[in-house]
Amino acid sequence: MTEQLRINLEKLAAKEVGTVSFAEPLSFHNSWKIGGSADLFIEPDNSDQIAEILRFVLANDIPLVVIGQGTNLLFDDAGVRGVVLKIGERMADIQISGGSIVAGGGTWVPQLSRMSMQAGLSGLEHCIGIPGTVGGLVMMNGGSQRKGIGENVVNVTIVSRDGHLKKLTQSDCRFAYRYSSLQGTGCVVVAVELNCPAGDRKNNRREMVNDLRSRRQKFPRKQPNCGSVFLSTTEMHTTLGPPGKIIEDAGLKGLQVGQAEVSQQHSNFIVNLGGASSADVLTLIRQIRGEIRQMLGFELDCEVRYVSPQGDITPAHFKADAFDLSGK
Numbered sequence: 104m105t106e107q108l109r110i111n112l113e114k115l116a117a118k119e120v121g122t123v124s125f126a127e128p129l130s131f132h133n134s135w136k137i138g139g140s141a142d143l144f145i146e147p148d149n150s151d152q153i154a155e156i157l158r159f160v161l162a163n164d165i166p167l168v169v170i171g172q173g174t175n176l177l178f179d180d181a182g183v184r185g186v187v188l189k190i191g192e193r194m195a196d197i198q199i200s201g202g203s204i205v206a207g208g209g210t211w212v213p214q215l216s217r218m219s220m221q222a223g224l225s226g227l228e229h230c231i232g233i234p235g236t237v238g239g240l241v242m243m244n245g246g247s248q249r250k251g252i253g254e255n256v257v258n259v260t261i262v263s264r265d266g267h268l269k270k271l272t273q274s275d276c277r278f279a280y281r282y283s284s285l286q287g288t289g290c291v292v293v294a295v296e297l298n299c300p301a302g303d304r305k306n307n308r309r310e311m312v313n314d315l316r317s318r319r320q321k322f323p324r325k326q327p328n329c330g331s332v333f334l335s336t337t338e339m340h341t342t343l344g345p346p347g348k349i350i351e352d353a354g355l356k357g358l359q360v361g362q363a364e365v366s367q368q369h370s371n372f373i374v375n376l377g378g379a380s381s382a383d384v385l386t387l388i389r390q391i392r393g394e395i396r397q398m399l400g401f402e403l404d405c406e407v408r409y410v411s412p413q414g415d416i417t418p419a420h421f422k423a424d425a426f427d428l429s430g431k
């Protein structure tokens with residue numbers, strides 16, 4: 104950390120911006136349990152604090168990374184030289200009125216899905232097993248069974264990179280498969296309004312129980328992981344099948360680099376066997392992509408995002424492809 108950065112981070116931490124900690128281990132804040140430390144880690148309580156943080160980091164040219172539960176992120180072993188802003192429990196809230204649900208950006212997705220079902224609404228059943236926040240879900244247009252949360256979005260409240268509170272409509276967000284136009288803008292999702300039609304509570308509950316049961320059988324549960332590593336595009340799905348099948352058919356199940364392994368249970372998952380580094384995961388991603396490219400002439404792109412020490416967030420294969428195998 105440079106002296107100027109240290110002085111600026113101390114100034115920011117002294118403001119009323121929520122709970123702050125210096126040199127926070129990022130391995131505590133992502134489901135892979137990988138990564139160095141963040142120079143300054145902040146958990147804000149409200150959008151005013153977020154706006155103040157965003158204005159300060161912009162004015163002082165400080166790298167900023169926004170995270171939810173870190174279930175789709177690979178942090179670098181070198182951590183983040185700047186601010187990591189966690190939108191979590193402090194910004195969690197669910198309000199239901201008729202078919203409209205307004206949820207805070209830090210709301211836990213399975214809870215949102217369950218409460219919607221209990222209120223007799225439908226449309227969020229497919230989200231029951233997604234272990235992230237509403238902010239992360241909207242950003243990634245996450246979902247399962249080939250659905251995405253964007254289908255239910257009415258509007259999204261953000262704090263823009265320059266610190267202004269704005270409401271965006273569904274069409275502003277240009278949702279597509281695991282994409283929203285909010286990606287890369289540096290905004291913070293503070294709330295979302297969803298439209299959920301009335302549904303059959305019993306059927307929806309059954310569907311959700313079945314989904315959770317099938318996830319428990321299919322996905323590794325005890326070893327830290329980040330869910331599906333590679334995207335399953337429609338084109339790939341119809342011609343070759345889902346990424347897990349492609350990787351398994353290629354004989355890569357169980358492939359290991361350092362302490363990172365292609366899961367024995369589901370080949371689209373990479374598990375941390377204990378003490379895996381980001382270098383281990385990136386090298387493994389690079390090897391899988393290389394093998395599949397050579398065998399099938401097909402590019403497996405990552406759903407998982409890599410966070411650089413400078414705070415840039417990109418699909419992990421961008422970094423994996425550029426990764427120096429000597430470990431630099």
Ligand SMILES: Cc1cc2nc3c(=O)[nH]c(=O)nc-3n(C[C@H](O)[C@H](O)[C@H](O)COP(=O)(O)OP(=O)(O)OC[C@H]3O[C@@H](n4cnc5c(N)ncnc54)[C@H](O)[C@@H]3O)c2cc1C
Pocket residue numbers: 134168169170171172173174175176190208209232233234235236237238239240241242243244245246247290291292293322328329330331408416
């Ligand atoms: C076991 C397991 C199963 C999974 N199953 C699925 C699945 O079925 N479907 C699916 O789509 N995903 C799945 N995932 C991936 C992940 O849970 C989702 O992408 C989730 O929506 C990410 O939420 P998060 O809060 O963890 O976001 P993070 O991983 O913290 O962040 C993801 C991205 O969103 C941004 N972000 C997060 N919060 C905010 C915010 N408030 N404002 C602005 N930007 C923000 C981050 O900068 C980052 O770019 C799974 C993951 C695991 C570990």
